[in-house]
Amino acid sequence: MVKKVMIIFNPSSGKSQSKKIAQQVQDYLEEQDSAYQVKQMGTKSETDATKFAKEAAENKFDLVVSIGGDGTISDVVSGLSPFEHRPKLGIIPAGTVNNLARVLEIPLDIPAAIENLVTGDLTPLDVGQVNDSYMISTLTLGVLADAALEVSQQEKQKFGPFAFIFKGSKILVQHKHYHLKIQHDGGKWRGSAQLLLVTMTNSAGGFPYLDPDAAVDDGYFHVFIVPELSFIGSLRFLPYFISGKAKKIPDVTYFKTKK
Numbered sequence: 300m301v302k303k304v305m306i307i308f309n310p311s312s313g314k315s316q317s318k319k320i321a322q323q324v325q326d327y328l329e330e331q332d333s334a335y336q337v338k339q340m341g342t343k344s345e346t347d348a349t350k351f352a353k354e355a356a357e358n359k360f361d362l363v364v365s366i367g368g369d370g371t372i373s374d375v376v377s378g379l380s381p382f383e384h385r386p387k388l389g390i391i392p393a394g395t396v397n398n399l400a401r402v403l404e405i406p407l408d409i410p411a412a413i414e415n416l417v418t419g420d421l422t423p424l425d426v427g428q429v430n431d432s433y434m435i436s437t438l439t440l441g442v443l444a445d446a447a448l449e450v451s452q453q454e455k456q457k458f459g460p461f462a463f464i465f466k467g468s469k470i471l472v473q474h475k476h477y478h479l480k481i482q483h484d485g486g487k488w489r490g491s492a493q494l495l496l497v498t499m500t501n502s503a504g505g506f507p508y509l510d511p512d513a514a515v516d517d518g519y520f521h522v523f524i525v526p527e528l529s530f531i532g533s534l535r536f537l538p539y540f541i542s543g544k545a546k547k548i549p550d551v552t553y554f555k556t557k558k
C-alpha cells in the first residue's frame with residue numbers, strides 16, 4: 300500500500316541546509332520502502348508551512364515531515380490540528396535552537412534524525428489553542444518576546460539561546476510592564492508583570508530546566524508570571540533555573556491549567 304509523505308522544509312531555518320536535508324529524507328525513505336510516495340514542499344513565506352500541512356491532511360497523507368526549527372513545526376501543527384484525520388508528524392531538527400526536538404529526545408544529528416523517522420516510536424504531543432492559532436512549545440509576552448523580535452537570524456545562528464539573553468538584558472533596563480487578567484482552572488490572576496511565559500513542555504528556548512514536572516502530553520499549559528525583573532534580579536534567578544526550581548523563584552507566580 301502506498302504511504303504518502305509530505306516533506307515541508309523551511310529554507311530560512313537554522314543554517315539553511317533544509318533543502319539538501321529534504322532530498323536526504325526522500326532518498327532514505329525510498330531506499331527503505333518502495334511504497335513511500337514522497338512530495339517535497341519548500342516554504343517561500345511565513346504562511347506556507349501551515350498551508351502545505353493543511354493540504355496534506357485534506358489529501359489523507361500518512362506522514363508529514365517538518366524540516367526546520369520550532370517555528371516551522373508550529374506552522375505545520377497549525378495546519379494539521381483542525382483535522383480529525385491527521386497525518387503522523389516527523390521532525391528533523393534543522394532550526395537554530397530546536398527546543399521541541401530536544402524535549403522529545405529526537406537526535407540532533409541529522410542522519411540519526413532521518414533514521415528515527417522510520418525506527419522511532421510515536422509520541423503523543425499536547426497542542427495548545429490560542430484563538431485560531433496553535434502552540435506546541437512556548438508562548439511569551441514581555442521581555443523574551445521583545446528579545447525574540449530583536450534577535451536576527453544571524454545572531455541566533457552565532458549565539459544560539461544566549462542571543463536571547465543578551466537582547467533580553469538590554470530590554471530589561473526599559474522596565475516595560477503589562478497589565479494582565481488571567482482566568483485559569485484555579486481562579487483568577489490580575490496584576491502587572493514584566494514577563495509571562497506559557498510552556499507546553501519542561502523547556503523553553505533550549506533551556507531544559509524550567510519545570511521538571513511538566514510533560515509533553517500532560518494536557519496542561521504551564522504558566523509563569525514574573526512581576527518584576529531587574530538585571531541583577533535575573534542573575535539571582537539563575538541557580539533556580541539550573542536546579543529546575545523556576546517555580547520556586549521568590550515573587551514568581553506559577554500555575555498549571557487546562558485552559
Ligand SMILES: Nc1ncnc2c1ncn2[C@@H]1O[C@H](COP(=O)(O)OP(=O)(O)OP(=O)(O)O)[C@@H](O)[C@H]1O
Pocket residue numbers: 309310311312313314342343344345346347366367368369370371372374393394395396397398455
Ligand atoms: N521562506 C521563508 N523565508 C523567511 N521566513 C520563513 C520562510 N519560511 C518560513 N519562514 C518563517 O521562519 C520562521 C523561523 O523558522 P524556524 O523556527 O523553523 O527556524 P529557526 O528560527 O532557525 O529555528 P528555532 O525555532 O529552532 O530556533 C518560522 O516561524 C516561519 O514562519
